[in-house]
Amino acid sequence: MADSEEHRGWIGRLLGGRRTRAERGAPPAPPTDEDRTAWARPWELVDLSTLPPRLAEEMVEVAAAIEAADQARDFGERAEAERLLRGAVTTTIDPYRQLAEQRLGGLLAEDGRIAEGIAVWLRAVEGPDPSLRRSVAISLGAYAFTDGPFLVNADPATLLPLLPHADWGFPRVGAAVYEASAHRHRGASAAVRRELLALDAARYGDRELLARIEAAPVPGEPGPRRHVQWASGAQLGGCRWSVAGHEEGTSALTTTTVDGRAVVVTGGDDGAVRLWDLATGEPVGEPMTGHTGQVCAVAATRLNGRPVAVSAGRDMTVRIWDLAARRPLHPPLTGHTNWVTGAATATLRGRPVAVTCGDDQTVRVWDLATGEAVGTPMQEPPRTAHFFHSRLKTLATAVIRRRPVAVTGDMGGTLRVWDLAKGREFLPPLPLGFGGPELAVVTVDGRPAAAVGVWGAATLWDLAAGRRLGERMLLGRDVQLEVAATTAGGAPVVCTGDHSGMVRLWDPATGQQLSQAFAPLGGTRALAATTVDGRPVVLIGTGDGRVHRWDPATDGRPVGKPTPGHGDAVTAVTTVEVDGTTLVASAGWDGTARLWDLATGEAAGTLAVNPREPVRTMATAVVDGRPVLLTAGGEPLARRWDPATGGPSGAPLAHDGEAGDVDAVATTVLDGRAVAVAGGANGLVRVWDLATGEVLHQPPAGHESDVCAVATAVVDGRPVAVTADESTVRVWDLTSGAPLGGPFGFPPDEPAGEPADAVPDDADEDDELDDDEDEDDDGPCIELLAAAVVDGRPLVAVGRDDGLVQVWDLAARTPLGPPFPAADDGLTAMTVAPVDGRPALVTGGHDGTVRTWDLTTLAQLGPDLVLPLPVGALAPAPAGRLVVGFGWEVAVFGPAESAAPAGSADAPA
Incomplete structure (x- = not known):
């Protein structure tokens, strides 16, 4: 004070x-x-x-x-x-x-x-x-x-x-x-x-x-109930507010002022145009509807002092909205013959106009006051290449040499500048050599420049001179980028976002990242940037229909001391003991496996498994007295690693022939030997001796689709493998490779209303699926297995992607009860961990919720553990700890009754 x-x-x-x-x-x-x-x-x-x-x-x-x-x-x-x-x-x-x-x-x-x-x-x-x-x-x-x-x-x-x-x-x-x-x-x-x-x-x-x-x-x-002991911070950087917006993805964004307050204008996959208070995120008025398909672009300006918005959509129409009255100004503007993908506003001969482009390869100008077309459409020149390359993907407007122009980017990777007054190209095209650029216009030293984002890099271009300004802003991986630009302290800043949800602010002069934020759930679909009180403000639309406001810091000061981690979603976690120290092993979609000290969270090594392919699954074993870490995913093999050195522990275990990629692994001990069980594409299962790499017997056959989950157990004194495809679970004798009994799974889903074989009277056998429908959606699938022993009985929990779990007695081959809902928004992870000295089932969901279940009564134990990002992996750890992979992060939680709060005198060092 x-x-x-x-x-x-x-x-x-x-x-x-x-x-x-x-x-x-x-x-x-x-x-x-x-x-x-x-x-x-x-x-x-x-x-x-x-x-x-x-x-x-x-x-x-x-x-x-x-x-x-x-x-x-x-x-x-x-x-x-x-x-x-x-x-x-x-x-x-x-x-x-x-x-x-x-x-x-x-x-x-x-x-x-x-x-x-x-x-x-x-x-x-x-x-x-x-x-x-x-x-x-x-x-x-x-x-x-x-x-x-x-x-x-x-x-x-x-x-x-x-x-x-x-x-x-x-x-x-x-x-x-x-x-x-x-x-x-x-x-x-x-x-x-x-x-x-x-x-x-x-x-x-x-x-x-x-x-x-x-x-x-x-x-x-x-x-x-659980105390967090440590967590990685790879995916940090938050937003001022985040609100549920459109029923489907938010696909377009801009800002303007309505009735004296700054607002965000959004368009969505649901065809609606909405307004949000920029300061608070609260909705402003009711949605404006009319589009019959996705809104691909929105822009805003003023007409006779009143705020108006322009929206363009997949229904091939352009619509002009009076934002104060929340109503259309004109009937839909028609003329485009394919999706309208870009929209902007400009002033042409003293009157405000809308400028649009589309997949029909044209740029069109519309009088905002009358709704009439202005001039003739400007046409993308014909190409000898595929028509796809000439489709116009994005559009912005600027003024060059006192002439109003439109800047377009096509799917072939070419930027073109169009003279709006004369209806023709104004400058030579700028070929970027990459397809589908996104762009935004910003002023640099009084001259218009285009920030262009495409496939892992963003660049800033002087439009009049056709030359690059500053350094390339490199993301480090090839992903399609959304891009926005504004100014901060009189200098331009560029913002990029991608499907991961990570949004970054860059200094184009140096190519250095200034700050980052994470817009969770759904990936970045649209970006817009503005300046408030001299500071940049970024608006983010994501695939789950949400709208986010991010206020990035631009001074480069670090915040806290976060521990770096994975560069993509964590898919598997486990623990392994190395020379008396327990380590957490985590694997991710970034193609790496990482090691962490369980007690402190300190990094203990990184295994570059295969940067080109994700690591989907992981298991540990002890071979000849030494720990071995097994990883697999995206390849027809499993790799063995020595966690003490970070190097390979023998040659990869090939899953050759018709087995395809390895999607699931588990380990156990068979006659004193450490063995690995792997399941993969085409429904085949292999069993390897981890010391020699020898295949123990011919792959057992029986699954009709890809093996997605593997667990091991002991039934009647015999080690067995439990494997699952999308609809059935099978049990195999690991000594002989023979199946034990027939397959089992979930009871048939009861159709709602009519019998499954009922066909509506007006059904047409020749009807084709709508383009927007998911043709591969054949209903819920089994994705997870977790084995346990409760009161001497071997059990296996079978998890389905719709959130249902059913627990089976493996010896009696009977379910312990009907399926129960373990996750509200898709089951993504499952393990068995001790709670109060007894094994309990722990489940994780796409909504970031972790729940614990009594394996005897199937009742939930304690409240939900809520995380900010989707849960990708779960594993038990010594002393009642729980390892959780969520988003790109790894965290360790200790039980409340035995773990002191981190930072206290009794917390682990």
């Missing part, structure tokens, strides 16, 4: 002014008693005799109350100070009210009444005195984002507006922690927020904040 001497000086001069006139002359008296801010300038000496008596008296009373409160506080009489300040804050005289609010907020915060103090400060930060506003803003950030109980229990609607005030020191880390899972906080209970905030504090490496958050009491709730 800032020193108060300056403001005590105000009061001293004012109280002195009761007895003496100001030597500099008094400020003018107000025309009426009502205007109490026109003359209230405490930094000047006020001649009270020039003021109306009632106002002069109130002014002196407020100043005297603040002075007395300061003295009472200095002498430790805090209750008296609070009484005086509560009276002072009721004054309507500014900025004395603001000064009293600053003092009262500080008094309350120091007494531990953080929420009360912040509520008072929020009024003070709107007051007239700039030095007080700065002081209060510092206090807001310092208390709001470092106090664990307030972070946990405060309404997100209160906390989110405070994020801009936390831009230095410890509060900046707290704000980053809060933003990391802001998309979850809005609808979460305080208990769930506590879990999320603790996990995100661990991801940022702030163990002290983690301890304060986990210790925060939540009224009516026990402490966390």
